[in-house]
Amino acid sequence: MSVPMHQLPQQQPSVWLPASVEEALLLKHKWGDRAALVAGGTWLRTRWESGLSPMPDHLISLGRIPSLSALTVDSIGNIHIGPALPLSDLMTNPLAGATCGLLLRACAEIAAPSVRNLASIGGNVMTRTGDLIPALLVLGAQVSCSGGNAERTLPLAKWLVTGPAPNEVMTAIVISPSGEAAAEFYLKVGRREAFTPSVVTVAGRLSLSEDGTIRALAIAAGGGNAIPARFEELEAAVTGQALTKPLLQSLHAGILEQFNAVADDYAGVPYRKQTAANLIVSELYKAWRKGGGSDVSQP
Ligand SMILES: Cc1cc2nc3c(=O)[nH]c(=O)nc-3n(C[C@H](O)[C@H](O)[C@H](O)COP(=O)(O)OP(=O)(O)OC[C@H]3O[C@@H](n4cnc5c(N)ncnc54)[C@H](O)[C@@H]3O)c2cc1C
Known part of the structure:
Protein backbone atom coordinates (compact mmCIF):
# COMPACT_ATOMS: atom_id res chain seq x y z
CA MET A 1 0.00 0.00 0.00
CA SER A 2 1.44 3.41 -0.87
CA VAL A 3 1.43 6.29 1.61
CA PRO A 4 -0.24 9.51 0.49
CA MET A 5 2.36 12.27 0.18
CA HIS A 6 0.64 14.45 2.77
CA GLN A 7 1.07 11.67 5.37
CA LEU A 8 4.80 11.30 4.87
CA PRO A 9 6.82 12.92 7.63
CA GLN A 10 8.84 15.92 6.49
CA GLN A 11 11.93 14.10 7.63
CA GLN A 12 12.29 10.31 7.69
CA PRO A 13 12.45 8.94 11.26
CA SER A 14 15.78 8.20 12.88
CA VAL A 15 16.30 4.47 13.46
CA TRP A 16 18.07 3.47 16.67
CA LEU A 17 19.63 0.06 17.16
CA PRO A 18 20.17 -0.47 20.90
CA ALA A 19 22.16 -3.54 21.97
CA SER A 20 20.43 -4.01 25.34
CA VAL A 21 17.04 -3.51 26.98
CA GLU A 22 18.59 -0.82 29.22
CA GLU A 23 19.79 1.12 26.18
CA ALA A 24 16.37 0.79 24.50
CA LEU A 25 14.69 2.12 27.65
CA LEU A 26 17.09 5.05 27.90
CA LEU A 27 16.20 6.02 24.33
CA LYS A 28 12.47 5.58 24.96
CA HIS A 29 12.62 7.71 28.11
CA LYS A 30 14.61 10.34 26.23
CA TRP A 31 12.21 10.64 23.27
CA GLY A 32 8.90 9.69 24.99
CA ASP A 33 5.91 9.82 22.63
CA ARG A 34 8.16 10.96 19.78
CA ALA A 35 9.58 7.42 19.63
CA ALA A 36 8.16 3.92 19.05
CA LEU A 37 9.65 0.58 20.04
CA VAL A 38 9.68 -1.61 16.95
CA ALA A 39 9.98 -5.40 16.74
CA GLY A 40 8.88 -6.56 13.25
CA GLY A 41 7.07 -3.29 12.50
CA THR A 42 4.25 -5.12 10.67
CA TRP A 43 1.46 -3.87 12.94
CA LEU A 44 2.93 -0.38 13.29
CA ARG A 45 3.20 -0.08 9.51
CA THR A 46 -0.53 -0.73 9.07
CA ARG A 47 -1.25 2.04 11.60
CA TRP A 48 0.98 4.56 9.83
CA GLU A 49 -0.28 3.68 6.36
CA SER A 50 -3.94 3.92 7.34
CA GLY A 51 -3.36 7.21 9.15
CA LEU A 52 -4.42 5.75 12.53
CA SER A 53 -1.22 7.00 14.11
CA PRO A 54 1.52 9.30 12.85
CA MET A 55 4.95 7.92 12.09
CA PRO A 56 7.11 8.99 15.04
CA ASP A 57 10.38 10.90 14.77
CA HIS A 58 12.37 7.97 16.24
CA LEU A 59 12.12 4.22 15.72
CA ILE A 60 13.82 2.13 18.41
CA SER A 61 14.47 -1.31 16.95
CA LEU A 62 14.45 -4.26 19.35
CA GLY A 63 15.92 -6.59 16.73
CA ARG A 64 19.57 -6.31 17.84
CA ILE A 65 18.97 -7.22 21.50
CA SER A 176 5.15 -23.42 32.20
CA PRO A 177 5.01 -27.04 31.15
CA SER A 178 1.41 -28.22 31.23
CA GLY A 179 0.60 -31.92 31.53
CA GLU A 180 -1.13 -34.10 28.98
CA ALA A 181 -4.43 -32.77 27.66
CA ALA A 182 -7.30 -34.86 26.30
CA ALA A 183 -7.92 -32.04 23.86
CA GLU A 184 -6.18 -28.88 22.74
CA PHE A 185 -7.70 -26.65 20.12
CA TYR A 186 -7.13 -23.31 18.41
CA LEU A 187 -9.56 -22.05 15.78
CA LYS A 188 -9.69 -18.77 13.92
CA VAL A 189 -12.72 -17.65 11.93
CA GLY A 190 -12.21 -14.90 9.39
CA ARG A 191 -14.11 -13.59 6.41
CA ARG A 192 -12.24 -16.00 4.17
CA GLU A 193 -10.26 -19.22 4.63
CA ALA A 194 -6.73 -17.80 5.00
CA PHE A 195 -4.70 -14.57 5.15
CA THR A 196 -7.56 -12.76 6.79
CA PRO A 197 -8.15 -10.68 9.92
CA SER A 198 -10.00 -12.65 12.59
CA VAL A 199 -13.67 -12.33 13.38
CA VAL A 200 -13.43 -14.83 16.24
CA THR A 201 -10.51 -16.82 17.68
CA VAL A 202 -10.95 -19.52 20.32
CA ALA A 203 -8.52 -21.78 22.13
CA GLY A 204 -8.91 -24.47 24.74
CA ARG A 205 -7.24 -27.20 26.79
CA LEU A 206 -9.17 -30.00 28.44
CA SER A 207 -7.85 -32.66 30.84
CA LEU A 208 -10.08 -35.54 31.88
CA SER A 209 -9.80 -37.84 34.89
CA GLU A 210 -9.85 -41.61 34.41
CA ASP A 211 -13.56 -41.70 35.26
CA GLY A 212 -14.24 -39.14 32.51
CA THR A 213 -14.85 -36.14 34.73
CA ILE A 214 -13.23 -32.82 33.91
CA ARG A 215 -9.91 -32.46 35.75
CA ALA A 216 -8.99 -29.09 34.24
CA LEU A 217 -10.46 -26.84 31.58
CA ALA A 218 -9.02 -23.64 30.10
CA ILE A 219 -11.02 -21.85 27.40
CA ALA A 220 -10.53 -18.39 25.87
CA ALA A 221 -11.99 -16.29 23.08
CA GLY A 222 -11.01 -13.15 21.20
CA GLY A 223 -10.95 -11.94 17.61
CA GLY A 224 -11.37 -8.64 15.80
CA ASN A 225 -11.06 -5.74 18.23
CA ALA A 226 -11.97 -7.76 21.32
CA ILE A 227 -9.42 -8.08 24.10
CA PRO A 228 -9.18 -11.87 24.49
CA ALA A 229 -10.04 -13.37 27.88
CA ARG A 230 -10.40 -16.70 29.63
CA PHE A 231 -13.81 -17.86 30.94
CA GLU A 232 -12.48 -18.53 34.42
CA GLU A 233 -15.83 -18.66 36.24
CA LEU A 234 -17.21 -21.18 33.76
CA GLU A 235 -14.02 -23.25 33.93
CA ALA A 236 -14.22 -23.43 37.73
CA ALA A 237 -17.93 -24.30 37.66
CA VAL A 238 -17.45 -27.39 35.46
CA THR A 239 -14.21 -28.74 36.97
CA GLY A 240 -14.84 -32.09 38.66
CA GLN A 241 -18.07 -32.67 36.73
CA ALA A 242 -18.84 -35.22 34.02
CA LEU A 243 -18.95 -33.94 30.43
CA THR A 244 -22.67 -34.28 29.67
CA LYS A 245 -25.21 -32.58 27.44
CA PRO A 246 -26.57 -30.29 30.20
CA LEU A 247 -22.99 -29.31 31.08
CA LEU A 248 -22.18 -28.40 27.48
CA GLN A 249 -25.46 -26.50 27.23
CA SER A 250 -24.64 -24.48 30.33
CA LEU A 251 -21.13 -23.76 29.02
CA HIS A 252 -22.64 -22.58 25.71
CA ALA A 253 -25.04 -20.25 27.54
CA GLY A 254 -22.21 -18.97 29.75
CA ILE A 255 -19.95 -18.14 26.80
CA LEU A 256 -22.83 -16.33 25.05
CA GLU A 257 -23.28 -14.23 28.17
CA GLN A 258 -19.66 -13.60 29.12
CA PHE A 259 -17.72 -13.18 25.84
CA ASN A 260 -16.89 -9.47 25.47
CA ALA A 261 -17.12 -9.43 21.68
CA VAL A 262 -16.76 -6.13 19.82
CA ALA A 263 -18.72 -5.26 16.66
CA ASP A 264 -17.12 -3.77 13.55
CA ASP A 265 -18.31 -3.02 10.01
CA TYR A 266 -18.28 -6.73 9.12
CA ALA A 267 -19.76 -8.68 12.05
CA GLY A 268 -21.93 -7.82 15.01
CA VAL A 269 -21.68 -8.91 18.62
CA PRO A 270 -24.40 -11.66 18.51
CA TYR A 271 -22.70 -13.40 15.56
CA ARG A 272 -19.32 -13.37 17.29
CA LYS A 273 -20.75 -14.65 20.58
CA GLN A 274 -22.65 -17.44 18.85
CA THR A 275 -19.59 -18.45 16.81
CA ALA A 276 -17.30 -18.55 19.86
CA ALA A 277 -19.79 -20.61 21.90
CA ASN A 278 -20.46 -23.05 19.02
CA LEU A 279 -16.75 -23.58 18.31
CA ILE A 280 -15.74 -24.17 21.93
CA VAL A 281 -18.62 -26.51 22.72
CA SER A 282 -18.19 -28.52 19.51
CA GLU A 283 -14.48 -29.01 20.25
CA LEU A 284 -15.29 -30.24 23.77
CA TYR A 285 -17.93 -32.58 22.33
CA LYS A 286 -15.32 -33.98 19.90
CA ALA A 287 -12.95 -34.56 22.81
CA TRP A 288 -15.69 -36.41 24.69
CA ARG A 289 -16.32 -38.60 21.60
CA LYS A 290 -12.61 -39.26 21.17
CA GLY A 291 -12.40 -40.33 24.80
CA GLY A 292 -14.97 -43.08 24.08
CA GLY A 293 -18.06 -41.24 25.35
CA SER A 294 -21.34 -42.81 24.20
CA ASP A 295 -24.89 -43.96 25.11
CA VAL A 296 -27.17 -42.46 27.76
CA SER A 297 -24.90 -39.67 28.96
CA GLN A 298 -24.27 -38.57 25.36
CA PRO A 299 -23.95 -34.78 25.23
C1 LIG B 1 -0.70 -8.27 5.95
C2 LIG B 1 -0.82 -8.38 7.45
C3 LIG B 1 -1.59 -9.41 7.99
C4 LIG B 1 -1.71 -9.54 9.37
N1 LIG B 1 -2.48 -10.57 9.86
C5 LIG B 1 -2.61 -10.71 11.21
C6 LIG B 1 -3.38 -11.78 11.75
O1 LIG B 1 -3.91 -12.64 11.04
N2 LIG B 1 -3.51 -11.85 13.10
C7 LIG B 1 -2.91 -10.97 13.94
O2 LIG B 1 -3.04 -11.10 15.15
N3 LIG B 1 -2.17 -9.95 13.46
C8 LIG B 1 -2.00 -9.79 12.12
N4 LIG B 1 -1.26 -8.75 11.61
C9 LIG B 1 -0.67 -7.77 12.54
C10 LIG B 1 0.81 -8.07 12.91
O3 LIG B 1 1.52 -8.59 11.82
C11 LIG B 1 0.96 -9.07 14.05
O4 LIG B 1 0.12 -8.75 15.14
C12 LIG B 1 2.41 -9.17 14.52
O5 LIG B 1 2.59 -10.30 15.35
C13 LIG B 1 2.91 -7.90 15.22
O6 LIG B 1 4.27 -8.08 15.52
P1 LIG B 1 5.37 -7.01 15.10
O7 LIG B 1 6.67 -7.55 15.60
O8 LIG B 1 5.33 -6.69 13.66
O9 LIG B 1 4.90 -5.77 15.97
P2 LIG B 1 5.32 -4.25 15.79
O10 LIG B 1 4.55 -3.63 14.68
O11 LIG B 1 6.80 -4.11 15.77
O12 LIG B 1 4.82 -3.68 17.21
C14 LIG B 1 3.47 -3.77 17.62
C15 LIG B 1 3.31 -2.95 18.91
O13 LIG B 1 4.02 -3.58 19.96
C16 LIG B 1 5.05 -2.72 20.51
N5 LIG B 1 6.15 -3.62 20.83
C17 LIG B 1 6.66 -4.62 20.06
N6 LIG B 1 7.54 -5.35 20.76
C18 LIG B 1 7.61 -4.79 22.00
C19 LIG B 1 8.33 -5.10 23.20
N7 LIG B 1 9.15 -6.17 23.29
N8 LIG B 1 8.14 -4.32 24.29
C20 LIG B 1 7.30 -3.25 24.24
N9 LIG B 1 6.58 -2.92 23.14
C21 LIG B 1 6.74 -3.68 22.04
C22 LIG B 1 5.31 -1.68 19.43
O14 LIG B 1 5.77 -0.48 19.99
C23 LIG B 1 3.90 -1.54 18.83
O15 LIG B 1 3.11 -0.70 19.64
C24 LIG B 1 -1.07 -8.61 10.23
C25 LIG B 1 -0.30 -7.58 9.67
C26 LIG B 1 -0.17 -7.46 8.31
C27 LIG B 1 0.67 -6.36 7.73
Whole structure:
Protein backbone atom coordinates (compact mmCIF):
# COMPACT_ATOMS: atom_id res chain seq x y z
CA MET A 1 0.00 0.00 0.00
CA SER A 2 1.44 3.41 -0.87
CA VAL A 3 1.43 6.29 1.61
CA PRO A 4 -0.24 9.51 0.49
CA MET A 5 2.36 12.27 0.18
CA HIS A 6 0.64 14.45 2.77
CA GLN A 7 1.07 11.67 5.37
CA LEU A 8 4.80 11.30 4.87
CA PRO A 9 6.82 12.92 7.63
CA GLN A 10 8.84 15.92 6.49
CA GLN A 11 11.93 14.10 7.63
CA GLN A 12 12.29 10.31 7.69
CA PRO A 13 12.45 8.94 11.26
CA SER A 14 15.78 8.20 12.88
CA VAL A 15 16.30 4.47 13.46
CA TRP A 16 18.07 3.47 16.67
CA LEU A 17 19.63 0.06 17.16
CA PRO A 18 20.17 -0.47 20.90
CA ALA A 19 22.16 -3.54 21.97
CA SER A 20 20.43 -4.01 25.34
CA VAL A 21 17.04 -3.51 26.98
CA GLU A 22 18.59 -0.82 29.22
CA GLU A 23 19.79 1.12 26.18
CA ALA A 24 16.37 0.79 24.50
CA LEU A 25 14.69 2.12 27.65
CA LEU A 26 17.09 5.05 27.90
CA LEU A 27 16.20 6.02 24.33
CA LYS A 28 12.47 5.58 24.96
CA HIS A 29 12.62 7.71 28.11
CA LYS A 30 14.61 10.34 26.23
CA TRP A 31 12.21 10.64 23.27
CA GLY A 32 8.90 9.69 24.99
CA ASP A 33 5.91 9.82 22.63
CA ARG A 34 8.16 10.96 19.78
CA ALA A 35 9.58 7.42 19.63
CA ALA A 36 8.16 3.92 19.05
CA LEU A 37 9.65 0.58 20.04
CA VAL A 38 9.68 -1.61 16.95
CA ALA A 39 9.98 -5.40 16.74
CA GLY A 40 8.88 -6.56 13.25
CA GLY A 41 7.07 -3.29 12.50
CA THR A 42 4.25 -5.12 10.67
CA TRP A 43 1.46 -3.87 12.94
CA LEU A 44 2.93 -0.38 13.29
CA ARG A 45 3.20 -0.08 9.51
CA THR A 46 -0.53 -0.73 9.07
CA ARG A 47 -1.25 2.04 11.60
CA TRP A 48 0.98 4.56 9.83
CA GLU A 49 -0.28 3.68 6.36
CA SER A 50 -3.94 3.92 7.34
CA GLY A 51 -3.36 7.21 9.15
CA LEU A 52 -4.42 5.75 12.53
CA SER A 53 -1.22 7.00 14.11
CA PRO A 54 1.52 9.30 12.85
CA MET A 55 4.95 7.92 12.09
CA PRO A 56 7.11 8.99 15.04
CA ASP A 57 10.38 10.90 14.77
CA HIS A 58 12.37 7.97 16.24
CA LEU A 59 12.12 4.22 15.72
CA ILE A 60 13.82 2.13 18.41
CA SER A 61 14.47 -1.31 16.95
CA LEU A 62 14.45 -4.26 19.35
CA GLY A 63 15.92 -6.59 16.73
CA ARG A 64 19.57 -6.31 17.84
CA ILE A 65 18.97 -7.22 21.50
CA PRO A 66 19.94 -10.91 21.76
CA SER A 67 17.85 -11.76 24.86
CA LEU A 68 14.67 -10.48 23.19
CA SER A 69 14.97 -12.97 20.33
CA ALA A 70 16.08 -16.01 22.36
CA LEU A 71 14.12 -19.08 23.38
CA THR A 72 15.41 -20.80 26.53
CA VAL A 73 14.26 -23.29 29.16
CA ASP A 74 14.99 -22.69 32.85
CA SER A 75 15.86 -25.27 35.52
CA ILE A 76 12.20 -26.06 36.28
CA GLY A 77 11.24 -26.46 32.65
CA ASN A 78 9.60 -23.06 32.03
CA ILE A 79 9.99 -21.84 28.45
CA HIS A 80 11.12 -18.22 28.11
CA ILE A 81 10.30 -16.79 24.69
CA GLY A 82 11.99 -13.55 23.66
CA PRO A 83 9.15 -11.20 22.56
CA ALA A 84 11.04 -10.02 19.46
CA LEU A 85 11.32 -13.60 18.13
CA PRO A 86 9.72 -13.67 14.66
CA LEU A 87 6.81 -16.09 14.30
CA SER A 88 8.58 -18.04 11.53
CA ASP A 89 11.55 -18.70 13.87
CA LEU A 90 9.22 -19.73 16.67
CA MET A 91 7.38 -22.12 14.34
CA THR A 92 10.59 -23.92 13.35
CA ASN A 93 12.14 -24.02 16.83
CA PRO A 94 12.33 -27.71 17.88
CA LEU A 95 11.99 -26.88 21.57
CA ALA A 96 8.84 -24.85 20.95
CA GLY A 97 7.55 -27.64 18.70
CA ALA A 98 7.97 -30.18 21.49
CA THR A 99 6.39 -28.07 24.23
CA CYS A 100 3.98 -25.47 22.84
CA GLY A 101 2.26 -27.17 19.88
CA LEU A 102 -0.93 -25.18 20.45
CA LEU A 103 0.93 -21.87 20.19
CA LEU A 104 2.61 -22.93 16.95
CA ARG A 105 -0.78 -23.89 15.49
CA ALA A 106 -1.95 -20.37 16.32
CA CYS A 107 1.15 -18.84 14.67
CA ALA A 108 0.29 -20.64 11.43
CA GLU A 109 -3.02 -18.72 11.35
CA ILE A 110 -1.36 -15.27 11.43
CA ALA A 111 -1.02 -13.40 8.12
CA ALA A 112 1.18 -15.07 5.45
CA PRO A 113 4.71 -16.55 5.57
CA SER A 114 6.38 -13.33 4.39
CA VAL A 115 4.73 -11.33 7.20
CA ARG A 116 5.55 -14.06 9.74
CA ASN A 117 9.25 -13.67 8.86
CA LEU A 118 9.07 -10.22 10.48
CA ALA A 119 6.06 -10.30 12.81
CA SER A 120 7.02 -11.08 16.41
CA ILE A 121 5.17 -12.86 19.19
CA GLY A 122 5.66 -9.89 21.53
CA GLY A 123 4.36 -7.40 18.96
CA ASN A 124 1.26 -9.56 18.62
CA VAL A 125 0.68 -9.57 22.38
CA MET A 126 1.45 -5.85 22.81
CA THR A 127 -1.44 -4.93 20.49
CA ARG A 128 -3.75 -6.56 23.10
CA THR A 129 -5.94 -7.95 20.31
CA GLY A 130 -3.47 -10.27 18.55
CA ASP A 131 -4.70 -13.65 17.42
CA LEU A 132 -2.00 -15.49 19.41
CA ILE A 133 -3.39 -14.28 22.71
CA PRO A 134 -6.19 -16.89 23.21
CA ALA A 135 -3.62 -19.69 22.74
CA LEU A 136 -1.22 -18.05 25.20
CA LEU A 137 -4.05 -17.56 27.71
CA VAL A 138 -5.04 -21.23 27.80
CA LEU A 139 -1.36 -22.15 28.15
CA GLY A 140 -1.30 -19.95 31.29
CA ALA A 141 1.42 -17.66 29.89
CA GLN A 142 3.07 -14.99 32.00
CA VAL A 143 4.74 -11.83 30.71
CA SER A 144 7.79 -9.99 32.03
CA CYS A 145 8.16 -6.27 31.43
CA SER A 146 10.91 -3.84 32.36
CA GLY A 147 10.54 -0.13 32.90
CA GLY A 148 14.20 0.37 33.75
CA ASN A 149 14.45 0.22 37.53
CA ALA A 150 12.44 -2.95 38.05
CA GLU A 151 11.11 -5.88 36.11
CA ARG A 152 7.61 -7.20 36.77
CA THR A 153 6.28 -10.65 35.86
CA LEU A 154 2.55 -11.21 35.87
CA PRO A 155 -0.05 -13.49 34.27
CA LEU A 156 -0.89 -12.44 30.71
CA ALA A 157 -4.58 -12.50 31.70
CA LYS A 158 -3.90 -9.82 34.31
CA TRP A 159 -1.59 -7.77 32.05
CA LEU A 160 -4.35 -7.65 29.40
CA VAL A 161 -6.75 -5.94 31.79
CA THR A 162 -4.59 -2.83 32.18
CA GLY A 163 -2.45 -3.16 29.05
CA PRO A 164 1.10 -1.95 28.55
CA ALA A 165 2.55 0.68 30.85
CA PRO A 166 4.14 3.63 29.04
CA ASN A 167 7.87 3.32 28.34
CA GLU A 168 8.10 -0.39 29.23
CA VAL A 169 9.80 -3.11 27.21
CA MET A 170 8.30 -6.59 27.27
CA THR A 171 11.29 -8.82 28.00
CA ALA A 172 9.84 -12.35 28.04
CA ILE A 173 6.78 -14.49 27.54
CA VAL A 174 6.95 -17.44 29.92
CA ILE A 175 5.07 -20.71 29.52
CA SER A 176 5.15 -23.42 32.20
CA PRO A 177 5.01 -27.04 31.15
CA SER A 178 1.41 -28.22 31.23
CA GLY A 179 0.60 -31.92 31.53
CA GLU A 180 -1.13 -34.10 28.98
CA ALA A 181 -4.43 -32.77 27.66
CA ALA A 182 -7.30 -34.86 26.30
CA ALA A 183 -7.92 -32.04 23.86
CA GLU A 184 -6.18 -28.88 22.74
CA PHE A 185 -7.70 -26.65 20.12
CA TYR A 186 -7.13 -23.31 18.41
CA LEU A 187 -9.56 -22.05 15.78
CA LYS A 188 -9.69 -18.77 13.92
CA VAL A 189 -12.72 -17.65 11.93
CA GLY A 190 -12.21 -14.90 9.39
CA ARG A 191 -14.11 -13.59 6.41
CA ARG A 192 -12.24 -16.00 4.17
CA GLU A 193 -10.26 -19.22 4.63
CA ALA A 194 -6.73 -17.80 5.00
CA PHE A 195 -4.70 -14.57 5.15
CA THR A 196 -7.56 -12.76 6.79
CA PRO A 197 -8.15 -10.68 9.92
CA SER A 198 -10.00 -12.65 12.59
CA VAL A 199 -13.67 -12.33 13.38
CA VAL A 200 -13.43 -14.83 16.24
CA THR A 201 -10.51 -16.82 17.68
CA VAL A 202 -10.95 -19.52 20.32
CA ALA A 203 -8.52 -21.78 22.13
CA GLY A 204 -8.91 -24.47 24.74
CA ARG A 205 -7.24 -27.20 26.79
CA LEU A 206 -9.17 -30.00 28.44
CA SER A 207 -7.85 -32.66 30.84
CA LEU A 208 -10.08 -35.54 31.88
CA SER A 209 -9.80 -37.84 34.89
CA GLU A 210 -9.85 -41.61 34.41
CA ASP A 211 -13.56 -41.70 35.26
CA GLY A 212 -14.24 -39.14 32.51
CA THR A 213 -14.85 -36.14 34.73
CA ILE A 214 -13.23 -32.82 33.91
CA ARG A 215 -9.91 -32.46 35.75
CA ALA A 216 -8.99 -29.09 34.24
CA LEU A 217 -10.46 -26.84 31.58
CA ALA A 218 -9.02 -23.64 30.10
CA ILE A 219 -11.02 -21.85 27.40
CA ALA A 220 -10.53 -18.39 25.87
CA ALA A 221 -11.99 -16.29 23.08
CA GLY A 222 -11.01 -13.15 21.20
CA GLY A 223 -10.95 -11.94 17.61
CA GLY A 224 -11.37 -8.64 15.80
CA ASN A 225 -11.06 -5.74 18.23
CA ALA A 226 -11.97 -7.76 21.32
CA ILE A 227 -9.42 -8.08 24.10
CA PRO A 228 -9.18 -11.87 24.49
CA ALA A 229 -10.04 -13.37 27.88
CA ARG A 230 -10.40 -16.70 29.63
CA PHE A 231 -13.81 -17.86 30.94
CA GLU A 232 -12.48 -18.53 34.42
CA GLU A 233 -15.83 -18.66 36.24
CA LEU A 234 -17.21 -21.18 33.76
CA GLU A 235 -14.02 -23.25 33.93
CA ALA A 236 -14.22 -23.43 37.73
CA ALA A 237 -17.93 -24.30 37.66
CA VAL A 238 -17.45 -27.39 35.46
CA THR A 239 -14.21 -28.74 36.97
CA GLY A 240 -14.84 -32.09 38.66
CA GLN A 241 -18.07 -32.67 36.73
CA ALA A 242 -18.84 -35.22 34.02
CA LEU A 243 -18.95 -33.94 30.43
CA THR A 244 -22.67 -34.28 29.67
CA LYS A 245 -25.21 -32.58 27.44
CA PRO A 246 -26.57 -30.29 30.20
CA LEU A 247 -22.99 -29.31 31.08
CA LEU A 248 -22.18 -28.40 27.48
CA GLN A 249 -25.46 -26.50 27.23
CA SER A 250 -24.64 -24.48 30.33
CA LEU A 251 -21.13 -23.76 29.02
CA HIS A 252 -22.64 -22.58 25.71
CA ALA A 253 -25.04 -20.25 27.54
CA GLY A 254 -22.21 -18.97 29.75
CA ILE A 255 -19.95 -18.14 26.80
CA LEU A 256 -22.83 -16.33 25.05
CA GLU A 257 -23.28 -14.23 28.17
CA GLN A 258 -19.66 -13.60 29.12
CA PHE A 259 -17.72 -13.18 25.84
CA ASN A 260 -16.89 -9.47 25.47
CA ALA A 261 -17.12 -9.43 21.68
CA VAL A 262 -16.76 -6.13 19.82
CA ALA A 263 -18.72 -5.26 16.66
CA ASP A 264 -17.12 -3.77 13.55
CA ASP A 265 -18.31 -3.02 10.01
CA TYR A 266 -18.28 -6.73 9.12
CA ALA A 267 -19.76 -8.68 12.05
CA GLY A 268 -21.93 -7.82 15.01
CA VAL A 269 -21.68 -8.91 18.62
CA PRO A 270 -24.40 -11.66 18.51
CA TYR A 271 -22.70 -13.40 15.56
CA ARG A 272 -19.32 -13.37 17.29
CA LYS A 273 -20.75 -14.65 20.58
CA GLN A 274 -22.65 -17.44 18.85
CA THR A 275 -19.59 -18.45 16.81
CA ALA A 276 -17.30 -18.55 19.86
CA ALA A 277 -19.79 -20.61 21.90
CA ASN A 278 -20.46 -23.05 19.02
CA LEU A 279 -16.75 -23.58 18.31
CA ILE A 280 -15.74 -24.17 21.93
CA VAL A 281 -18.62 -26.51 22.72
CA SER A 282 -18.19 -28.52 19.51
CA GLU A 283 -14.48 -29.01 20.25
CA LEU A 284 -15.29 -30.24 23.77
CA TYR A 285 -17.93 -32.58 22.33
CA LYS A 286 -15.32 -33.98 19.90
CA ALA A 287 -12.95 -34.56 22.81
CA TRP A 288 -15.69 -36.41 24.69
CA ARG A 289 -16.32 -38.60 21.60
CA LYS A 290 -12.61 -39.26 21.17
CA GLY A 291 -12.40 -40.33 24.80
CA GLY A 292 -14.97 -43.08 24.08
CA GLY A 293 -18.06 -41.24 25.35
CA SER A 294 -21.34 -42.81 24.20
CA ASP A 295 -24.89 -43.96 25.11
CA VAL A 296 -27.17 -42.46 27.76
CA SER A 297 -24.90 -39.67 28.96
CA GLN A 298 -24.27 -38.57 25.36
CA PRO A 299 -23.95 -34.78 25.23
C1 LIG B 1 -0.70 -8.27 5.95
C2 LIG B 1 -0.82 -8.38 7.45
C3 LIG B 1 -1.59 -9.41 7.99
C4 LIG B 1 -1.71 -9.54 9.37
N1 LIG B 1 -2.48 -10.57 9.86
C5 LIG B 1 -2.61 -10.71 11.21
C6 LIG B 1 -3.38 -11.78 11.75
O1 LIG B 1 -3.91 -12.64 11.04
N2 LIG B 1 -3.51 -11.85 13.10
C7 LIG B 1 -2.91 -10.97 13.94
O2 LIG B 1 -3.04 -11.10 15.15
N3 LIG B 1 -2.17 -9.95 13.46
C8 LIG B 1 -2.00 -9.79 12.12
N4 LIG B 1 -1.26 -8.75 11.61
C9 LIG B 1 -0.67 -7.77 12.54
C10 LIG B 1 0.81 -8.07 12.91
O3 LIG B 1 1.52 -8.59 11.82
C11 LIG B 1 0.96 -9.07 14.05
O4 LIG B 1 0.12 -8.75 15.14
C12 LIG B 1 2.41 -9.17 14.52
O5 LIG B 1 2.59 -10.30 15.35
C13 LIG B 1 2.91 -7.90 15.22
O6 LIG B 1 4.27 -8.08 15.52
P1 LIG B 1 5.37 -7.01 15.10
O7 LIG B 1 6.67 -7.55 15.60
O8 LIG B 1 5.33 -6.69 13.66
O9 LIG B 1 4.90 -5.77 15.97
P2 LIG B 1 5.32 -4.25 15.79
O10 LIG B 1 4.55 -3.63 14.68
O11 LIG B 1 6.80 -4.11 15.77
O12 LIG B 1 4.82 -3.68 17.21
C14 LIG B 1 3.47 -3.77 17.62
C15 LIG B 1 3.31 -2.95 18.91
O13 LIG B 1 4.02 -3.58 19.96
C16 LIG B 1 5.05 -2.72 20.51
N5 LIG B 1 6.15 -3.62 20.83
C17 LIG B 1 6.66 -4.62 20.06
N6 LIG B 1 7.54 -5.35 20.76
C18 LIG B 1 7.61 -4.79 22.00
C19 LIG B 1 8.33 -5.10 23.20
N7 LIG B 1 9.15 -6.17 23.29
N8 LIG B 1 8.14 -4.32 24.29
C20 LIG B 1 7.30 -3.25 24.24
N9 LIG B 1 6.58 -2.92 23.14
C21 LIG B 1 6.74 -3.68 22.04
C22 LIG B 1 5.31 -1.68 19.43
O14 LIG B 1 5.77 -0.48 19.99
C23 LIG B 1 3.90 -1.54 18.83
O15 LIG B 1 3.11 -0.70 19.64
C24 LIG B 1 -1.07 -8.61 10.23
C25 LIG B 1 -0.30 -7.58 9.67
C26 LIG B 1 -0.17 -7.46 8.31
C27 LIG B 1 0.67 -6.36 7.73
